[in-house]
Amino acid sequence: MPDAQRSEQLIAELPPPIAAFVRAANLGDLHALLATFVDDALVNDQLQDYWGKEAISAWAAGDVIGERLTLAVVKAVEHYGHCIVTAHIDGLFDKRGLPDPLVHVFYFSSFGSKIVKLIILRNQSGI
Incomplete structure (x- = not known):
């Protein structure tokens, strides 16, 4: 895993809703x-669509909170509003x-x- 301090610095520099998402995931806070x-x-995780809060809630409860998923941010790029x-x-x-490490890329709009x-x-x- 990358340095936790560097990850926290990158999270702090993210747009507020995205930083809040990462922090909530890392804390296991579904609400x-x-x-x-x-x-x-819309959330599309590994080519599977989850539309609306009810579907996103079920996905997050199982695949994020249920798996105690943590994200150590190693890179963040703003690109044309995304x-x-x-x-x-x-x-x-x-x-x-x-x-x-297992590397995932999160494309937020x-x-x-x-x-x-x-x-x-x-x-x-393999970043």
Whole structure:
């Protein structure tokens, strides 16, 4: 995992709704995580769509909070109003056959103070 202090610094520099998402995920706080999304948001995690807060809640309860997923941010780029966050992922999920570190890229789109779209993909580049 990357240096925790560097990850915290990168999180602090993220747009507020995205920083709130990362912090809520890392704390295992489902309520705070859901509060970062608009009601009709879209999450696409590994090519599976979750539309709206009810579906996002079920996804987050199982795949984020339930797996005690943590994100150690290693890179963040703002690109034409979108925020692309690269993170090393850890948690209680089965890690057999997965690279170490496991790298995912989170493509956030926000509107105002809320996330409207989040696409999550496993990155093959090994950052």
